[in-house]
Amino acid sequence: MRYLFILFFFLNFSSFVLAEATKPDLVQALQMAKQKKLSGQRQWQKLLHFEPQLLGLKTYSQIDSQRFFLSPNGSTDLDAELEANIKAMWQAPDSPEELIPQCNYPARYQFIKKHLAPEISSFPDRKCPRFEKYKNALQGDSVSLVFSSFYLNNPSSAFGHTLIRINKAPSADGKRYELLDYGLNYAAEADTGNALFYALKGLFGFFPGKFTSVPYYYKVREYSHAEARDLWEYELNVNSEAVAMMIAHVWELGPAYIDYWYLTENCSYHMFSLLEAADPNIDIISRVKKWVIPSDTVKDAWNTDGLVKNFHYRPSIRTEFFHRLKALADEDQKELKKLIEDKKIPASFTQKSELQQRDILDASIDFMDFKYAKEVQMEGWQKDFKTSLLVSRSQISLPTAPLKISPEQKDMPHLGHGSRRLGLGYLGSEMGDDAYLFGIKHALHDRVDLITGYPEYAAITFGDFQFSYSRLRERMELEDFALFEVISFSPLSTFNKSLSWRIKLGVEKIEDENCLNCHGAVLSGGAGYTFSLYDESRVTLFTGLRGAAYYIHDQDRITGLGPSAEFRFRWKDQLITTLESWHRFNFEGQHRSFMETNLKTQYSFNKSWALQVLGTDVRYDQKAMLQLFYFY
Amino acid sequence: MKLTIIALLTVFSNLVFAKPYGDAGCGLGNQIFGKDENQVLAATTNGSSYTQLFGILSGTSGCVDDGAMAQNKQVPAFIEVNKVALATDSARGEGETLAGLAQLMGCSMNQFAPAMKKNYNKIFVQTEMNPASIEAGARSVCL
Numbered sequence: 001m002r003y004l005f006i007l008f009f010f011l012n013f014s015s016f017v018l019a020e021a022t023k024p025d026l027v028q029a030l031q032m033a034k035q036k037k038l039s040g041q042r043q044w045q046k047l048l049h050f051e052p053q054l055l056g057l058k059t060y061s062q063i064d065s066q067r068f069f070l071s072p073n074g075s076t077d078l079d080a081e082l083e084a085n086i087k088a089m090w091q092a093p094d095s096p097e098e099l100i101p102q103c104n105y106p107a108r109y110q111f112i113k114k115h116l117a118p119e120i121s122s123f124p125d126r127k128c129p130r131f132e133k134y135k136n137a138l139q140g141d142s143v144s145l146v147f148s149s150f151y152l153n154n155p156s157s158a159f160g161h162t163l164i165r166i167n168k169a170p171s172a173d174g175k176r177y178e179l180l181d182y183g184l185n186y187a188a189e190a191d192t193g194n195a196l197f198y199a200l201k202g203l204f205g206f207f208p209g210k211f212t213s214v215p216y217y218y219k220v221r222e223y224s225h226a227e228a229r230d231l232w233e234y235e236l237n238v239n240s241e242a243v244a245m246m247i248a249h250v251w252e253l254g255p256a257y258i259d260y261w262y263l264t265e266n267c268s269y270h271m272f273s274l275l276e277a278a279d280p281n282i283d284i285i286s287r288v289k290k291w292v293i294p295s296d297t298v299k300d301a302w303n304t305d306g307l308v309k310n311f312h313y314r315p316s317i318r319t320e321f322f323h324r325l326k327a328l329a330d331e332d333q334k335e336l337k338k339l340i341e342d343k344k345i346p347a348s349f350t351q352k353s354e355l356q357q358r359d360i361l362d363a364s365i366d367f368m369d370f371k372y373a374k375e376v377q378m379e380g381w382q383k384d385f386k387t388s389l390l391v392s393r394s395q396i397s398l399p400t401a402p403l404k405i406s407p408e409q410k411d412m413p414h415l416g417h418g419s420r421r422l423g424l425g426y427l428g429s430e431m432g433d434d435a436y437l438f439g440i441k442h443a444l445h446d447r448v449d450l451i452t453g454y455p456e457y458a459a460i461t462f463g464d465f466q467f468s469y470s471r472l473r474e475r476m477e478l479e480d481f482a483l484f485e486v487i488s489f490s491p492l493s494t495f496n497k498s499l500s501w502r503i504k505l506g507v508e509k510i511e512d513e514n515c516l517n518c519h520g521a522v523l524s525g526g527a528g529y530t531f532s533l534y535d536e537s538r539v540t541l542f543t544g545l546r547g548a549a550y551y552i553h554d555q556d557r558i559t560g561l562g563p564s565a566e567f568r569f570r571w572k573d574q575l576i577t578t579l580e581s582w583h584r585f586n587f588e589g590q591h592r593s594f595m596e597t598n599l600k601t602q603y604s605f606n607k608s609w610a611l612q613v614l615g616t617d618v619r620y621d622q623k624a625m626l627q628l629f630y631f632y
Numbered sequence: 633m634k635l636t637i638i639a640l641l642t643v644f645s646n647l648v649f650a651k652p653y654g655d656a657g658c659g660l661g662n663q664i665f666g667k668d669e670n671q672v673l674a675a676t677t678n679g680s681s682y683t684q685l686f687g688i689l690s691g692t693s694g695c696v697d698d699g700a701m702a703q704n705k706q707v708p709a710f711i712e713v714n715k716v717a718l719a720t721d722s723a724r725g726e727g728e729t730l731a732g733l734a735q736l737m738g739c740s741m742n743q744f745a746p747a748m749k750k751n752y753n754k755i756f757v758q759t760e761m762n763p764a765s766i767e768a769g770a771r772s773v774c775l
Contacts, residue, residue, distance in 0.1 A: 133700065134699050134700050137699075137700030137701065138700065171735060175731075177728075177731065177732050177735045178728075179714075179728060179729065179732040180732055180735060180736060182700070212699075213699045213700065215701060215709070215710075215713075217710065217713060217714055217729075217732065218713060221713055221714065221717070225716070225717065251699070254699060362724065365720055365723070365724075369716065369717075369720065376716060377716060387756075387757060389723075390719055390720065390723035390752065390756070391723070391752065391753060391757060393723040393724060394722070394723040394725075394749050394750075394752035394753070397725075399724070399725055399726055400724040400725075400726060400727070
């Protein structure tokens with residue numbers, strides 16, 4: 001019975017299509033589209049996400065779901081897809097909405113309509129209540145690119161994240177309520193919790209990527225509160241027509257999926273593909289590097305003439321807390337510390353002035369939210385304590401001291417150095433094995449690099465190759481390769497007790513009795529604490545344990561563990577020195593004790609050029625290296 | 633002609649057989665906050681809150697309607713997701729989250745904020761932060 005009904009439906013439907021096909025409007029529309037070469041328009045290509053692929057040899061669509069196309073050849077043939085769209089739209093039924101291509105592909109319809117309007121008088125407009133409702137919910141007036149800062153606790157967020165915010169117009173009172181805006185996000189639908197599979201699948205495009213729209217408050221709660229990441233919101237210079245196109249286009253993309261490539265076609269890349277589809281005058285994908293690092297795309301947007309109107313900084317709950325803390329007098333800071341340690345408000349608290357009470361309470365409330373973001377929502381002392389803080393706060397009538405946090409230049413991600421680094425240098429060895437050095441690093445930031453735009457406590461490395469050409473032995477060798485390395489040395493303070501840690505996966509040249517001039521795959525990691533010696537993160541000392549496992553071809557594995565320390569001194573933003581030492585005791589091999597000391601100083605002339613001097617002392621050799629780096 | 637039919641059939645069948653989103657209705661789930669549950673909200677709101685990573689054209693489950701929040705779920709969803717920040721703002725008597733709620737509920741912030749502060753205990757503590765009760769409390773002081 002059901003099949004009969006379906007058959008009946010389609011028989012009717014096809015006869016309906018047949019009748020419509022003869023309409024002169026359709027013939028005219030097809031003719032005009034051909035004559036005006038509509039399918040060759042840049043915007044048509046962008047709406048179908050046609051980009052050069054396979055090293056630029058072939059141009060076809062990046063969208064991987066067939067449902068995105070109306071022509072069976074739509075993913076490779078712009079003409080066929082345009083023709084199929086025009087035919088389908090001109091022959092569309094009046095309902096249901098799901099069968100009306102104008103409603104499913106409103107941006108394409110707008111595009112066709114706009115370009116054929118001068119010649120064609122009547123268009124097959126249809127009512128699309130579902131799409132209208134979506135549009136009305138978003139109320140797009142302008143668009144911002146939002147950068148969510150580096151988050152080291154999750155490898156997939158270590159390079160930051162970008163999304164687009166559709167901004168509503170100011171409301172009747174002239175104010176903007178950003179939390180009520182919608183964010184457009186592109187993310188991988190990961191189906192594995194296994195870190196290795198996650199990495200592999202992400203790198204090689206095995207996750208489907210999807211566009212979604214999310215109320216912006218979800219994003220603020222997720223990034224600013226749960227993960228304590230600062231947000232940078234760049235308002236873009238796009239007109240209202242482009243904003244409408246963007247909303248219409250993201251509606252088209254909703255049911256489609258695109259293979260998610262962690263390094264190339266990722267969240268940040270597709271924010272730009274969305275932007276280019278919405279506004280054909282914007283040309284930004286051509287600026288994007290082959291490997292798309294979210295923080296780089298912020299620079300790409302910033303450096304595109306006239307694209308960024310202004311930017312707004314949304315401090316995380318962590319940043320807010322530290323600002324409130326700094327504003328407190330010493331005596332009040334002590335009181336705050338005591339309050340947090342005792343986990344209760346002392347009876348003597350009410351003897352303080354209302355102003356002091358307010359400021360201490362406000363800081364302690366932010367502290368609880370930042371430190372125990374998860375716990376304050378569960379049963380436990382954190383929740384109870386925070387409730388008592390809030391109750392006390394609600395009894396003080398004074399409004400909260402306004403928190404004006406203007407970011408410094410050195411915090412601004414759009415002013416940071418490029419993520420890639422080329423190096424050229426010379427290595428002098430006490431043993432006489434001098435060499436020339438060549439290096440290429442794909443990303444991102446080292447502990448001695450110019451700090452502008454990056455977290456000072458961290459180093460994030462991805463795809464770093466160091467080669468040497470030995471003058472003595474006249475051969476090229478791999479000195480060091482880091483597939484992935486993260487160092488997070490956040491200094492301890494009264495209000496920050498977080499562990500410092502590091503992890504590396506790569507290949508290293510091994511030079512000791514166990515194996516001379518051979519290479520081993522290495523997995524190393526360490527943990528400890530970093531202490532601030534002067535001016536917060538300016539002078540720090542890390543101490544802890546570090547271990548490594550080397551896998552050498554044709555040999556046994558070598559594993560070792562031992563104490564490690566790093567002293568870091570920032571003379572000024574451009575001049576930073578680190579002294580690192582590691583004494584490792586191997587569990588296997590002939591020589592069990594291994595000590596390595598590195599003294600490194602780097603001077604950055606600007607965000608593109610830097611000079612580094614590095615001295616290394618291993619047990620029986622000393623080396624000095626001088627390298628010139630170019631960041632781009 | 634043939635193309636058109638195929639194309640329309642494709643669209644139709646895709647829409648019909650499209651994978652439904654947000655089956656869990658208004659579940660906050662752990663999608664947005666990571667599967668390892670190491671983030672705020674995810675752990676506390678099993679099944680009782682709002683889906684966030686909804687697809688556009690996601691079909692209609694209780695709260696999310698074609699990629700945007702359903703009209704009648706806007707206030708409850710806002711309160712549920714923002715309740716921690718909302719409590720903080722209410723105790724302080726000001727703030728972005730409180731202003732957002734006032735705007736969403738259509739009440740005047742000048743009057744709403746002090747009322748939320750004054751009734752802090754009643755609206756947030758006595759209700760044990762139950763979102764529906766917070767909403768009832770907020771509505772009772774929204775003029």
